Amino acid sequence: MVSTASVGFTDGAYREYTKGVFADQDCFIRVRDLDRDITAGKDTIQVKVYAEYKVEKKEADDTTADPKKAAAPAVAKTSDETPEEPQYAQRRAVTLTLTETEAHSGIFVGSVMPHAVADPSQISASSAQLVAMNGDDLVIEYLDENRADSPDPKVVKYKARLLMGQIRT
Numbered sequence: 001m002v003s004t005a006s007v008g009f010t011d012g013a014y015r016e017y018t019k020g021v022f023a024d025q026d027c028f029i030r031v032r033d034l035d036r037d038i039t040a041g042k043d044t045i046q047v048k049v050y051a052e053y054k055v056e057k058k059e060a061d062d063t064t065a066d067p068k069k070a071a072a073p074a075v076a077k078t079s080d081e082t083p084e085e086p087q088y089a090q091r092r093a094v095t096l097t098l099t100e101t102e103a104h105s106g107i108f109v110g111s112v113m114p115h116a117v118a119d120p121s122q123i124s125a126s127s128a129q130l131v132a133m134n135g136d137d138l139v140i141e142y143l144d145e146n147r148a149d150s151p152d153p154k155v156v157k158y159k160a161r162l163l164m165g166q167i168r169t
Helices: 067-071
Strands: 006-010 020-022 027-032 044-055 087-090 094-100 107-112 114-117 130-133 137-144 154-163
Touching: 006 137, 006 154, 027 044, 027 094, 027 137, 044 107, 044 130
Parallel strands: 020 154, 114 130
Antiparallel strands: 006 027, 027 107, 044 087, 044 094, 044 137, 094 107, 137 154
16 A cells, blocks of 8 residues: 655644644654555654754845945835745754554654753754754654655655743643
């Protein structure tokens, strides 16, 4: 059987998808890929998880270097100009092994704890932890090798906002 995979962050029962996960608390991941059920037992798959952040563009202030530019009026953008797409960068990724919930289910689950840091200098390249900062998104990537809608493999992604604080009950 060939199926197209779905992937996402979920609640603790692995039932409902969520668009936000809390820092320094377990976040739960579910992948549904029926064609990865290949043995009589519980199979495993791997996903990549990383924090992603928007790269802030620094505008060069070269008006002090050239007095002619300082006196020149600002040029208004025309409606034909499209704004630049935001650029994103990844923090260090971790690879997680997800385990099938039961034999022949095709549903794979696992969890990871994103650790929040206040400064990029606190992120160690040698750490095995998933590290993120306030304002980051967490991204899951899964390679769906056999898809129902195409003969070509595709990386399936899911993104959720990193939330700071605690859940109040």
